[in-house]
Amino acid sequence: MNDDATLCRRRQEREAFHALLDLDTATRAAHLAEIAAHDPALAVELRSLLDEADADASDLLDETAGTAIGSVIADRFRLLRLLGIGGMSEVYLAERTDEVAQKVALKLVRGDLPLPLARARRERQILARLNHPNIAGLIDAGIADNGRPWFAMEYVEGERITDACDHRALDLPRRAHLFGKVCRAVQFAHKNLVLHRDLKPSNILLDAEGVPKLLDFGIAKLLDVTGPRETQTLALTPAYAAPEQLRGEAATTASDIYQLGLVLYELLAGIPASKAREAAPSTPGTLAPPRLDHAFAALTAREPDLAVRIARERSVSVEKLRRQLRGDLGRIVSKATADASHERYDTAQALADDLDRWAKGLPVSAHRGSFAYRARKLVRRHALAATAIALLAVGLVATSFIAVERAKTERQQRERAEQQRQAAEQQQKRAETLLGFMRDVFHQAEPTNTNGATLDAGELLQRARARLDQRGDIDDATRAALMMEVADVFDTLGLRADALAAAVKAEEALKPLRDTQTQEYLRSAEVLASSLREDGRHEEVVEFVGQVLPFAKAHPGDSRQWEAILRTHRGDALRDLGRLGDAESDLREAVRLLDESDAYDSHDKIFALNELAITTPLLGRLSEARKLFLRVRSLQGADPSTDKLNVLVVESNIARVHLAEGHPREAIAIAEPLVAQFEQLVGKSHDRSIAARSTLARAYIANGDYDSADAEAWRIAALMEDGRAAPRPRSDLLVLQATLDLFRLHPEKVIPALTGELDAIARFGKPINFQSISIETMLGEALLQERRLDEARKQLERTRADAQKVFGDYPSLRSATIEDSLGRCYVMQGDYVRAAEHLGKAAALFRVNQGEEGPSVLRSEIHRSWARVLATHDPSQLDDLRNKRIVLVRAIGGADKPQVWQLDLLIDRLAGQLHQPGIDAAVRQRAEAGLTGLTGSRAPSYVGLNDFYY
Known part of the structure; x- marks a missing residue:
């Protein structure tokens, strides 16, 4: 018997053995009799193995009894x-x-399993790094x-990943996204030189929040220290073992990748690979499971009811599931489960990347892509842009048809024939021009015009627009109408500068005609205001809308609607300029106008309500914001024409409200899937996608998961390298990166970057707004953490004065953060009276937004108790801190958080100063280890607790 046949036989024995092992005596005997009828040798071998296992189990039960x-x-x-x-x-x-x-x-x-202590200690130290x-x-x-x-x-309280996904009826893209997290966790372990060796569904659980957790990581490695074959056998599950493991060879990262492939096989097709081998033929002489679609097709023929159930658990029909299992997805699984280790994915990260690419409709590395293959992927990937252009084309065709029909009617109505004929001819000419432009867009994609290069939708539109600029046979109104459509498409694609250029040309062309073409002009004004706003030119928005509003009010018809839309754009700009009172006034007036109008467009109402909802948290009214967003969500649900992008934007805003209220886990639950949805819809580098990823990173920070936040920040930075991002996302990234560096106690990295940004703001004469105040606040905190106390106090006092100009008496979260930093600064300077005053204000401001036990409220109260201990030297105040620790742990969902570690060490340090017993040694060790892991310092010393909101 050749090696492959021997290996197949060995796998057959092991799988049959494990299938029989858990059966009761009578059922096991019946199954053995069936096996003996067609394979007596296998039955004899299985009886011997089962007898030995029963004896071992008896011994183990004796040990367990003790x-x-x-x-x-x-x-x-x-x-x-x-x-x-x-x-x-x-x-x-x-x-x-x-x-x-x-x-x-x-x-x-x-x-009886040998475990040398020295080796165990070394391995334990390695595994302890798997944070x-x-x-x-x-x-x-x-x-x-x-x-x-x-x-x-x-x-971990959870269920197997396969069962959990079935119970949640997750479709294949969401399963692929979820399993990508598993692969990245395996990659993280591999980078730390740790193998799993026993990956299987029962070792991958989903907790109540849908977070995958890998169990027993490295335990197989710890046990496999002596080399005996029986020990190696115990440290793996044959049904999920790689071929080299079954041959007794050393496991490698490729072995873990093979096991990931088998788990993925089951997660996607609903059939364990071991069962699939029975249901469908695989390549002779190989242990690789049969193709996904072949296995599912065989199951469908044999057990149609089971196939229906599996498809239902994936939220699709049987036929659609079979189609999904073909092609790229099947190739991904086949590559991961290749017999030869060198034919598998090089890394678990590569497998995760291919799964992400498949879910987004991108070409995958497992497919040796032809030009046709990649072209299909390109079309699917740019579905939004293609849809936008197609809808535009359909609208223009309809316009042309209507114009022709109108001309026929006009000729029959002789009393108005000449006037209407001319109007119809003009409309028909405009439609023909627009259709010609659309033909030109697609003509630019022909290989003869691209030198063989593949152009994306934005590049095609840029080429066609350039040709349009050169045409002299188009009247101004037609050119403006076309430029407005072009601006809309550019804006959808995230090409802000191109959108603005087209919008400017449209408004300039229609302004001389606005008395006769009022509605067309007001629409061009709205498009220009939107483009200016999206490009971050807030002062120009305010100035431009101020010029147009009197004209809109002076004209009848839909002018009230246009006034509302223009006020909404101005309100958004005023908010970003820090003029919150003026912004609220504009936005509430816009909502009122639309509420009173019988002819409003629901999209306009959604727009105005959404902008008002974004503004109210800055005014300290989070509960109102939540109600407004829910109202927006209801309007979107009632309007089937609602744009998917706007739906996602609203959901992202709801996640931000959860975050501001001190509920980061709820924010994460919303934000994690949103990132993939944004990227699938508009691409990774679109500023909406970047903003969604930024929200997710902030939620990770608030939840104490700095590693995940770091990863998101790096992804954002990489996406913004092309220089196309708007100013606001770049400023957000600066604050995000500074927060992470600061929370890891590296203020020396933060101070130069923040100082440089503030210098640039001053140099360009930009007004104070809440973004600049965020940067000022972060700088003050960095100076405080570096113990440059006088500089920190002066910076924070300046920031407090600036915040007063922007927020006034509104109970804003930013003002609360500034008060807390000032309070801790005074604690460090020994002025405990002022410290208590500022920290009390901070707690009160946070309480308005988060309630009595909000995380930020508790943090400021803890800092105030710290000041009291130092002011009174009263040991009983330590009990107050200990009680607040209990409440904090409950509020943030566990003790394994940076702020709890910081509080533990603060209590321990204060106890020492008061000559009182400190915290338990194990608690101290855990806190020190946790903070050391964050900072890289053996003795991290924070000034208070890290913030939850920034």
């Missing part, structure tokens, strides 16, 4: 209940016996009093 529920392991963990028993261990739910309230999954390994949001971390490990190795892992 491990009583309630007993304490290593003086640290109390066993609560048995979670499960496996071939090499049993797993218990346990809790810590120290002051830290934490439950763990504690795995007790069989006592990743999608990896259930190793908390501790050691040897129990009875000599049995144990591992304390993060306890």
Whole structure:
């Protein structure tokens, strides 16, 4: 028998063995009899293996019986209940016996498995570095009093990823996106030189919030230290093992990728690869599973009801699922599960990237793409632009048809024949011109005009617009109408400068004609105001709308509607200029005008309400903002013509409200899927996509997940390298990066960048607005963390004065943040009376926005208690801080957060100053380790707690 045949036989034995192992005695005997009828040798081998396993299980149960529920392991963990028993261990739910309230999954390994202590310590140190949001971390490990190795892992309440996705009826793109996170977690471990070796659905759970968590990472590596074949066998699951693992060869990163491929196979097709081999033929002499679509087709023929259920769990029909499993998705799985390790993906990251590309309709590396293949992907990828242009073309064709029909009618109405004939001919000529322009757009895409290059929608439109500028046979009104359409499409594509140039030409062409073509001119004014606003030219918006509004009011018809739209644009600009009172006045008047009008467009109403909802949080009215956004969402749902981009924008705004209210996990739940939806709709570098990613990063920061926020910030920076981003996203990125550096206690990196930005703002004479105030606040905080106290106080006092100009007496979150920083500055300078005053104001302002137990409220109250301790030297004040710690942990969803670590060390330091007992040594060690991991410093010393909102 050749090697491949032997390997296939071995896999068959192992899979049959594991299938029989969990059956009761009678059922197992019946199945063995069936196997013996057609393969007696296999039945004999299985009986021998099962007898040995039963004996081992008996021994293990004897050991388990000696491990009583309630007993304490290593003086640290109390066993609560048995979670499960496996071939090499049993797993218990346990809790810590120290002051830290934490439950763990504690795995007790069989006592007969050798585990050299020195090697175990080294491996444990490596695994302790696996601090990743999608990896259930190793908390501790050691040897129990009875000599049995144990591992304390993060306890995850969840269900297998395959079951969880089925119960949620997730479609394939969302499954691919979710599994991409799993792959990135594996990549993170590989970069830290850690293999998993036993990836399978039961080791990948989804928690209640839909976050994937990998279990048992590295445990197989810890156990596999001596090399005996039986130990290696225990450290893997045959049904998910790579061919090289079944051959007894050393596992590599390629082995983990193979296992990821098998889990992905099951996640997508609903069939474990081991079952798929039975349902459909695979390549002879190979262990690779059959193609996804072949396996599902075979299942459909054999068990149609099961196929219907699997498709329903993926929110599609059976036929559509079969189509989805063909092509690129099947190639991705086949590449991951190739027999030869060198034919698989080089890294888990590469697998994740291909899954992301498939979900977005992009070409994948697993496909050796022909020109036709990539062309199809290009068309699908630019579906929005293609749709916009197609709709424009359809509208123009309809316009042409109507014009022709109108001309026929006019000829029949002789009393008005001449006048209407001329009007119809003019309209027909305009329509023909517009259609000619559309033909020119697509003509520019022909290879003879591109030197073989592939142009995207923006480049095609730019070429056609340039040709339009050169034409002298078009009247001004027609040219303006066309330029307005061009500006809209450019704006949709995120090409702000091009949109503005087209909008300027349209308005300039129609302004001399505005007395006779009033509605056309007002529309051009609205397009120009929008383009100026999107390009960040807020002062110009205010000036331009001020010039146009008197004209709009003076003309009958739909002028009230145009007034409302123009006021909305001006209100948005005034908000960004920091003139919040004026902005609110304009926006409320716009909403009132549209409410009173019977002929308003629902899109205009949505626009005005959305801008008002964005403004109200800056005025300290988050509850009103939430109600307004829900009203907008309701209007969008009632209007089937609502643009998908606007729907996504509103959802992103709702996520921001959750964030401001101190609910980052709710914000993350909304923002994570939104990023992919924005990018699929308008592309990664579009400023809407970048803004959505920025919101997600801020939510990660508020939730204490700085690593994930870092990753998003790097992605944003990479996307903005092409220089096409508007000024506002660039400023947002600066604040985001500064926040991360500052929260990791690197103020020396932050101060030069923020100072340079403020110098640039002053040099260009830009007015104070809430964006500049954010930068000023961050600079003051950086100076404070660097202990440059006099400079920090002066900077924060200036910022406080600027904020008063912008926010006035409104209870804004930014004002609250400034007050907290000032309060801590006075604490450090020993002026505890002023410190308490500022910190009390901060807590009151935060309370208006977040309620009594909002995270930022608690943070400022903690800082005020800190000042009281130093002012009074009263040990009883420490109890107040300890009680606030309990409330803080409850408010932010756990003790494993930077702010809790900072509070623990603050309490410990204050206790030492008052000659009182400090915190528990284990709590101190955990806090120091957590902050050291963030800062890279062995003795991180923060001035207070990191902020939750910035």
